[in-house]
Amino acid sequence: MTAALSTEASVHLAPPVMAEVADRVYAYLQPPGGWCLNNAGLVVGNDATVLVDTAATEYRARALRATVQRLVPDGPDYVVNTHFHGDHVFGNGLFLPRATIVANERTRADAATAGLALCGLWPDVDWGYLVPALPTLTFRDALTLRAGGLTVELLRLGPAHTAGDVVAWIPQRRVVFTGDLVWSGVTPYVLMGSVEGSLRALDELRALGATTVVPGHGAPGGPELFDRTEEYLRWVRDLAVRGVAEGLSPLQVARRADLGRFAHLLDSERLVGNLHRAHAELAGLPPGEPLDIAAAFQEMVDFHGSLPTCYL
Numbered sequence: 002m003t004a005a006l007s008t009e010a011s012v013h014l015a016p017p018v019m020a021e022v023a024d025r026v027y028a029y030l031q032p033p034g035g036w037c038l039n040n041a042g043l044v045v046g047n048d049a050t051v052l053v054d055t056a057a058t059e060y061r062a063r064a065l066r067a068t069v070q071r072l073v074p075d076g077p078d079y080v081v082n083t084h085f086h087g088d089h090v091f092g093n094g095l096f097l098p099r100a101t102i103v104a105n106e107r108t109r110a111d112a113a114t115a116g117l118a119l120c121g122l123w124p125d126v127d128w129g130y131l132v133p134a135l136p137t138l139t140f141r142d143a144l145t146l147r148a149g150g151l152t153v154e155l156l157r158l159g160p161a162h163t164a165g166d167v168v169a170w171i172p173q174r175r176v177v178f179t180g181d182l183v184w185s186g187v188t189p190y191v192l193m194g195s196v197e198g199s200l201r202a203l204d205e206l207r208a209l210g211a212t213t214v215v216p217g218h219g220a221p222g223g224p225e226l227f228d229r230t231e232e233y234l235r236w237v238r239d240l241a242v243r244g245v246a247e248g249l250s251p252l253q254v255a256r257r258a259d260l261g262r263f264a265h266l267l268d269s270e271r272l273v274g275n276l277h278r279a280h281a282e283l284a285g286l287p288p289g290e291p292l293d294i295a296a297a298f299q300e301m302v303d304f305h306g307s308l309p310t311c312y313l
Contacts, residue, residue, distance in 0.1 A: 059129025
């Protein structure tokens, strides 16, 4: 019986990097991709520029803005939020007034409800001066933005990571920015979404035919990232089925679990939250329906042995 702890204390934080993953398509990477270290994307067209997601703290969002302005001095015309979590939206305000903030309708509603609540989970983090900026352009299922000769197709999938997830697909370059539907070297997290919905979303992502996949956290790759994320989620579902049959709680299941081939993933405490969602779905809760997030997060802290690190 093993329950490995996250290894953030031993992680060396490399500086963020803007990597060109295809012609005029860039991934802004914040390695190694654990808590609060998300990726962003940039599509640079002849007459418009699209930024996909921002960053968690004022300091990190300002670093993102400075890097973007080296490529696009005036800044982006659009900022797309793939979902409402603070590491993807807290930097929105730094791109106003030029940029139009774009998101799915559910993302906007959830962002309005959540506000800066994420800061309360890590009260000792220097979040800086954050002014929430809600999307002003919203859509239900799909929206196409045009950046010169490139199109950025925004597609709602899920519920998966949250109840309202969006991916950004650039068909001319076969690049997809997945938000937190896909992970690379980091434990997936579906406490606010759905295990089953995530598996369906991964099938929809495969159908796009992307050759370059930029996950919400961790290093970019190819379609193999879909497989790795799916493998983990199916393992979680199997654990939950056995745990429910034995009358065990999600925390008990997590503590008994052998992480095995998933032991190398950052933030292993997310297993507890994922099991809460899997157990709820097995009990009939619809995908994306609310759970007690604070209670589940506290159990993740208990499993970890301390509050996980949210990197500055």
